[in-house]
Amino acid sequence: MDRLLAHPEALLLASRASRPFISGLLEKVLDDLRRDFMAPSRQEFSEEEVTELVLQRLKIAYSKGLEPSLRRVINATGVVLHTNLGRAPLSSAALERVVEVARNYSNLEYVLEEGTRGRRDQHISGLLNQLLGCEQSIVVNNNAAALFLILNTLAGSGEVLISRGELIEIGDSFRIPEILEKSGAVLREVGTTNRTHLEDYRRAFNERARLVLRVHPSNFRVVGFASRPNLDELLKLCRELSIPLVEDLGSGCMADLAPFGIADEPTVRRSLEIGVPIVCFSGDKLLGGPQAGIVAGQAEWVGKMRSNPLYRALRVDKLTLAALEGTLLSYLVRPETPEVPAFRMIQLTSESIHRRSEAILAQLTNSHPGLDTCLVDGHSMIGGGSTPEHGLPTCLISLRSSSKSASEIERKLRNFNPPILTRIEKDCVLIDLRTVFPEEEPVLVKALLNL
Numbered sequence: 081m082d083r084l085l086a087h088p089e090a091l092l093l094a095s096r097a098s099r100p101f102i103s104g105l106l107e108k109v110l111d112d113l114r115r116d117f118m119a120p121s122r123q124e125f126s127e128e129e130v131t132e133l134v135l136q137r138l139k140i141a142y143s144k145g146l147e148p149s150l151r152r153v154i155n156a157t158g159v160v161l162h163t164n165l166g167r168a169p170l171s172s173a174a175l176e177r178v179v180e181v182a183r184n185y186s187n188l189e190y191v192l193e194e195g196t197r198g199r200r201d202q203h204i205s206g207l208l209n210q211l212l213g214c215e216q217s218i219v220v221n222n223n224a225a226a227l228f229l230i231l232n233t234l235a236g237s238g239e240v241l242i243s244r245g246e247l248i249e250i251g252d253s254f255r256i257p258e259i260l261e262k263s264g265a266v267l268r269e270v271g272t273t274n275r276t277h278l279e280d281y282r283r284a285f286n287e288r289a290r291l292v293l294r295v296h297p298s299n300f301r302v303v304g305f306a307s308r309p310n311l312d313e314l315l316k317l318c319r320e321l322s323i324p325l326v327e328d329l330g331s332g333c334m335a336d337l338a339p340f341g342i343a344d345e346p347t348v349r350r351s352l353e354i355g356v357p358i359v360c361f362s363g364d365k366l367l368g369g370p371q372a373g374i375v376a377g378q379a380e381w382v383g384k385m386r387s388n389p390l391y392r393a394l395r396v397d398k399l400t401l402a403a404l405e406g407t408l409l410s411y412l413v414r415p416e417t418p419e420v421p422a423f424r425m426i427q428l429t430s431e432s433i434h435r436r437s438e439a440i441l442a443q444l445t446n447s448h449p450g451l452d453t454c455l456v457d458g459h460s461m462i463g464g465g466s467t468p469e470h471g472l473p474t475c476l477i478s479l480r481s482s483s484k485s486a487s488e489i490e491r492k493l494r495n496f497n498p499p500i501l502t503r504i505e506k507d508c509v510l511i512d513l514r515t516v517f518p519e520e521e522p523v524l525v526k527a528l529l530n531l
């Protein structure tokens with residue numbers, strides 16, 4: 081080890097990085113090499129040859145060791161808000177705000193007009209209130225945190241009434257009953273899994289009840305013999321019982337998606353307009369911004385959450401605020417068709433995706449002879465727990481090879497630099513350009529020619 085570390089090439093690497101980093105890599109390389117040499121039928125190596133081998137592997141380990149683990153990928157799955165792929169890509173406007181605020185000092189908690197201390201929420205709340213039509217709003221780390229803060233503030237150790245049909249799990253360990261329990265509140269289940277009536281809420285109500293929670297069913301739907309009271313009825317009952325109604329909207333749809341064939345996604349504005357006192361939703365789902373949880377509603381309630389010490393622990397950093405402000409400004413300029421990538425992807429028509437797919441196929445004339453490509457009709461998914469039964473009609477590039485299995489093709493694309501993620505259906509690899517940026521198409525072509 082000492083002799084290897086003293087080798088000029090190792091010294092050269094050590095001059096660029098720290099010695100412990102290099103010796104750590106070297107140890108790992110030696111371990112691997114010892115294991116390789118244990119295997120029978122290995123040829124004999126001279127000391128020089130071993131040194132050469134070690135240094136060669138050290139150099140590879142060095143560049144690998146400095147490679148970032150969190151990388152960009154090309155999303156050809158057609159799932160617009162893919163939680164495993166970072167949900168919403170940010171708009172250029174949002175990114176510009178992030179770079180400017182991150183690179184420099186900012187007025188994060190400073191009122192420039194008065195030269196006094198300010199609050200970090202001053203930058204966003206005005207904009208949110210205007211866009212959503214609410215009295216007050218705050219931003220925390222994610223929607224799970226938003227819900228936690230709401231329950232902790234408003235329910236304390238009292239009871240929260242929820243329909244049994246809304247006790248959902250979103251995936252990645254977000255479960256409504258568990259969040260509720262951790263917040264200190266007591267779950268009071270109402271109705272049944274498929275049907276909950278207004279009367280069930282009334283019957284479940286008692287003096288320990290603190291609020292009614294209404295949860296967007298997100299990634300699942302109960303179909304068939306199913307019902308729940310509409311929002312207006314539930315709101316009326318809550319007024320009568322003098323407890324607030326809280327609505328967890330999940331995906332937080334800001335613009336009407338009906339023109340794109342999605343009619344049942346409730347908008348945040350509509351809930352606030354009809355008088356729901358408190359709503360919460362994610363920043364990186366349909367809003368198309370950074371990871372965040374937004375709480376909006378009547379000042380009386382949101383103010384209480386703002387002064388809960390827990391808010392301090394759940395608040396967002398300046399990068400998130402900058403990205404969120406940049407995203408929200410796009411909605412201010414064009415509320416129906418904001419310049420936000422996730423929104424634009426949802427808007428794409430199957431015809432335009434078809435045209436782009438054809439153009440890609442036209443460039444594959446030199447691809448390997450056994451590769452069989454064609455275009456098929458299919459569906460893209462919005463993802464992020466929104467509108468599960470609504471696929472968006474799309475055009476898919478379907479790949480099949482006489483010499484490789486679908487999973488081999490999928491793996492090869494996934495190991496490309498940058499990685500390209502696709503899906504497999506019926507032994508074909510499917511590429512959906514809805515979620516591929518036009519700038520990424522040349523790379524995609526290169527990867528396909530390389531198959």
Ligand SMILES: *Cc1c(COP(=O)(O)O)cnc(C)c1O
Binds near residue numbers: 224299329362363464
């Ligand atoms: C996605 C979702 C959440 C969790 O939101 P995060 O921002 O991922 O924390 C909570 N509730 C509902 C209804 C959701 O759809």
